[in-house]
Amino acid sequence: MRRQRKTKGKTSSLRFRLNLLFFIAFLLLAILVAQLGYLQIVFGDKFESEVERTDKTVVSGNVPRGVIYDAKGRILVGNQAENAITYTKSINVKSSEMLATAKKLTKYLKVDVTKLQKSDLADFYLADADNYGAIIKKLPKSQLYDSTGNSLSESKRYHYANAYVIKNVDLSLSDAEQQVATIYTKMASAYQLSTVYLKDNNVTADEVAEIGEHLSELPGVAVGNNWTRNYPNGDSISSILGNVTTEQQGLPEDSLNQMLTTGYSRNDRVGNSYLEKQYESILRGTKSQTQVEVSSSNQILNTLTEYSGTKGSNLNLTIDSAYQAKVEADLQTVYNSAKTAGVTKYSDGAYAIAMNPSTGAIYAMAGIKNNPQTNKMTDDALGVINRTFVMGSSVKGATVLGAMMNGVITPTNNTLSDDAIYLPSTPVKKSVYPVGTFSSMNAVTALEVSSNIYMMRLAMLEGKAAYSPHTSIKMDDNIFQTERNYFQQFGLGYKTGIDLPGEVDGYIGSTLNEYNQLKVGSALDLSYGNYDGYTLMQMGQYISTIANGGYRMQPYLVNSIQKTSNSGEKDAVIYQKQPVTLNRVGFTNDQLAVVKQGMYNVVHGTQAWGTAHTLKDVKPSMSAKTGTAQSFYYNPDDPNNTNPPETTTLSFVGYAPSDNPKLAIAIVFPNLDVNNEGGYNTTLAKMMVEDYFKLEGDN
Known part of the structure; x- marks a missing residue:
């Protein structure tokens, strides 16, 4: 009996415990259900909105670049709109x-x-x-x-x-x-959330229609527009205008980090050379701003344009494309005639520039680069600013003015001996005409007949030379500095400041020989332009300084900048270039009159050895200085050649009309055959002057 009670008691206790456990479980479940119900009723909308939450992100978009116009409003570089297929990448796709x-x-x-x-x-x-x-x-x-x-x-x-x-x-x-x-x-x-072009040119109407009908099946794909640069005037001055990168090229590697910090994207198309690069900040415009709405599942739900962006501003150049085309054609014609004559075996090209002598505005700049090995010619207008040449006698106007500023001659006392100069172990230093042709001459005649002897005697006076023919010559150690200081005032040997990247300084020759002795003979050569090298742009600036009365003007290509209207037309002018005077050369009007008379006589004089009398009938009247320099052909395939072929470089500087200059020109034909009959520089000069005034209607 006692055993039965004990068993019964144990059973009741176990049942009680199980019931209590079930009750607790039921209670917890009830609490959980109640809590879930409470959350659903009270916070259901909040949680539902959280699930459906979207993020809004602003994405930038490119706008068309500004247009580049010539001086007469003709489009040199424009934009051509084309259909495009784009893809916008979703987050975490x-x-x-x-x-x-x-x-x-x-x-x-x-x-x-x-x-x-x-x-x-x-x-x-x-x-x-x-x-x-x-x-x-x-x-x-x-x-x-x-x-x-x-x-x-x-x-x-x-x-x-x-x-x-x-x-x-x-x-x-x-x-x-x-x-x-x-x-x-x-x-x-x-x-993520950036847009790329899947096809940005030659998109057909059928492709646009087909894709448009199936956009719902193609997440991220859209039919859009693209623009490409076009050139209505062909490839004229293409090397000056520069180019724009493709989307695949994106930002140039050498300026990547800097451009990223100023709001660019890696795949932005930007100007990467010359005018397109120099004026990138102007031409690029302001990017559009589009708000992109993204769902919690990272799908793009909607896009809204908040700011359509501002089209790039336009550049109005100083170059007249009609005149530019004439100069290019003239240069090509004359250079081809030199080829036909067989004098371009070592020639590496020819270059020409025309500008406003009073303001520095560039009217035309043209260049031909010739490969003597392949005989292939290419456009090289940039050679005007990034190649240097020994120009010869064209610089003699600066030599004479420098000597007058130095005080070794004056406007009324400038007659010097024209006896040739004989230095030890050196060929006679003389002019192109026979020794003894002139016993003496003044500055005006020296310019007309291009006397090398006269210029060397000016240098000897400046350097306080002690000279005995055939025996010795000594000059002040600073003679090179003296000569170059005067040349520098005209811009010879130094960057002109033109608004193009890539301009170089001149080539400055050494002043001491291998024995650390002054190169006296080279100092004499420098006086008549046969030692240092200059760019053609420097030569244009130099002759403009003489033409305008002594003001060294900064050359420029961009005359003004205009906004672009919503319709793509020109809008308000936001920048107008004002001519910049870099310095006033320190000569007097009387001193300048001597050189101007000499340059007038180069064309209109009566001396038998005058160098440009063939231009005396050009209308309007011209003043000029020709140049011939000894040069040597450098073969890049044989850089260590110690005996390179000797060549001749022809140059020319001039302005017209002589009494009221409106046009200044500079020309160079480097490395022609030494036996060439010449005349290529003056022939081109005649064509450039006549073409300009014919187009301007001012004869």
Whole structure:
């Protein structure tokens, strides 16, 4: 009996405990249900909105660049609008999703297949989830797990998978696959929420229509517009205008970081040379601002243009494209005649510039670069600012004015001996005419007949020379500095300040020989332009300084900047170039009158050895100075040649009309055959002056 009671008591206790446990569980469940109900009723809307939450992000977009016009309002560089197919990359979009979109898109779009890198092909291969999974299984454990057994990051695994594919998988593609791969690679190259062009030229109307009908199946794809630079006047002065990078090229490597900090994107198209580069901040405009609404699942829900951007401002150049074309054609004609005459065997080109002597405005600049090995000619207008040449006698106007400023001659007392100069162990230093032709001459005659002897005697006076023929000559150690200081006032040997990148200084020869002795003979050569080298732009600035009465003007190509209206037309002028005087050369009007008379006589004088009398009938009247310099052909394929072929460089500077200059010109034909009959510089000068005034209607 006692045993039965004990068993019964134990059973009741167990039942009580189970019932209590069930009750507690029921109570907790009831509390949980009540809490869930409370949250649903009280905070349901809040949680639902949180689930449906969207983010809004502002994305920048490019606008058309400004237009470049010539001096008469003709378009030199414009924009051509074209249909384009774009892709905007969503946040965290998967490679497999982009691949699926690319495959669908090839049903409606044909793109130019690009040559892809192996890494790009591997990315395309791994975009297929099945391929990626299969490759991961083939990787060794060391490329999947670290030393502690933890999985490597997905980026590291992908890196190893990519390398494996490059090394072990045949990545050759069919034509259809190449289309998909090209589109996919462009999609993959985009940053999140950035837009790239999948096809930005030659998009057909059928492609636009087909894609437009299926946009709902092509997430991120859109039909948009693109612009490209066009050149209504052809490739005239293309080397001056510069060019713009493609979207694939993006920002130039040498200025990448700087441009990124100023609001550029890596794939922005920017000016990367000359005017397009120099005025990039003006031509680029202000980017558009578009608000992109993204869902919690990172899908783009809506886009809203907040700011349409401002089109780039326009450049109005000083160059007259009609005159520019004439100068280019004239230069080509004269250079071809030199080729026909057989005197361009070592010639590496020819160059010409025309400008307003009073303001520095450039009317035309042209250049031909010739390859003596291949005989191939290319446009090289930039050679006007980035190539230097020994110009010869064209600089003698600066020599004479320098001597008068130095005080060794005056406007009324400037007659010097014209006896040749004989230095030890050196060929006689003389002029082109026979020794003894003149016993003496004044500055005006020296310019007309281009006397080298006269210029050397000026240098000897400036250097306080002690001279005995055939025996010795000594000069002040600072003679080079003295001569160059006067040349510098005219801009010879120094950058002119033109608004183009890439301008160079002149070539300045050494002053001491290998024995650390003063190169006296070279100091004499410098006086008549046969030692230092100058750019043609410097020569144009120099002759303009003489023509305008002594003001060294800064050359320029951009005359004004105008905004662009919403319709794409010219709007308000926001910048007007004002001529800049860099310095006033320190000669007097009387001193200048001597040189101007000499340059007038170069064309209109009566001396038998005058160098440009063939131009005396040119209308309007011209004043000028010709130049002939000894030069040597440098063969880049034989840089160590100690005996290069001797050549001749012809140059020319002048202005017209003589009494009221409106045009200044400079010309150089480097490295012609020493036996050439000359005349190429003066022939071109005649054409350039007559063409200008014919176009301007001022004869």
